[in-house]
Amino acid sequence: MIRVVESITIQRPAEKVYEYMMNPENLPRWVSGVTAMTQTNEGGMVAGAKGYQTRHVLGRPLYTEWECMEYEPPRLCVLKLTSGPMEGMGVSQRVEPLGDDSCVVTFTAEGEARGLFGMFRLVDPLLNKMYERQVAADLGNLKDLLEADHHEAYGHEREESPRYKQHRE
Numbered sequence: 743m744i745r746v747v748e749s750i751t752i753q754r755p756a757e758k759v760y761e762y763m764m765n766p767e768n769l770p771r772w773v774s775g776v777t778a779m780t781q782t783n784e785g786g787m788v789a790g791a792k793g794y795q796t797r798h799v800l801g802r803p804l805y806t807e808w809e810c811m812e813y814e815p816p817r818l819c820v821l822k823l824t825s826g827p828m829e830g831m832g833v834s835q836r837v838e839p840l841g842d843d844s845c846v847v848t849f850t851a852e853g854e855a856r857g858l859f860g861m862f863r864l865v866d867p868l869l870n871k872m873y874e875r876q877v878a879a880d881l882g883n884l885k886d887l888l889e890a891d892h893h894e895a896y897g898h899e900r901e902e903s904p905r906y907k908q909h910r911e
Contacts, residue, residue, distance in 0.1 A: 743866060744831070746874050749848040750881040754888045756845035760816040760837040762888060763847070766793065772883040774876070775799065789813045792824075808833075828853060847884065849877050 752759050762768055764787050766779035781793035791810040796803055806826035812834075813819050820834040831853025838846045851873070 744828075744851065744853060744870050744873060746851045746870065746877050747848065748874060748877045748881055749846055750878075750885050751840065751844060751846050752885050752888055753844045755843055756837045756839035757816045759845050759847060759884075759888060763835060763837070763884070764815070764819060769795070772887055773880045774883070777803070787813055787819065794825075823853070830854060847881060849881060851877070 766781050766787075769779040770776045775797045776795060777798060778796040779793065780796075781787065781791055783791050783793070785791075787810060789810055789812055791813070792808065794805055794807045796805055798804070804826065806828065807824045808821045809824050811820045811822050811832070816837065818834065818836050820832065823829055823831045823833065831851055834848075834850045836848045836850075838848070840846060
């Protein structure tokens with residue numbers, strides 16, 4: 743069983759952070775390994791929305807389909823992975839304000855590895871630790887990007903955060 747809960751404080755308004763996180767085009771900018779997040783329904787993110795994510799794992803593309811189970815802007819988004827090696831895993835992203843200009847972002851993932859990754863159940867604690875480090879680094883990337891001087895340029899191309907570059911290399 744994989745269970746990861748990681749939080750980070752970001753010195754930006756909760757609404758702006760949530761808006762940035764929920765834009766599928768931004769995900770590859772702060773989550774290492776993700777090359778695309780595509781929503782397949784029209785009309786933006788809502789409960790019931792579906793899509794897929796493309797990652798590179800061990801040098802190969804890995805496609806994971808997802809469905810949005812809960813969507814409560816500007817605070818919560820819960821996805822369920824509906825295909826791939828982590829099928830059935832629940833992923834939630836919660837943004838809680840800490841006043842007007844800062845917030846806490848909490849990422850929670852819980853579920854069983856399946857398929858090829860299911861062979862690793864014997865080393866679940868190691869896999870869990872690796873995923874915790876990955877999520878912590880990704881949240882650090884998000885913080886770096888949103889707290890940078892050019893943070894108002896949401897939706898525009900940006901430099902990779904130093905943490906992202908280091909993690910990718």
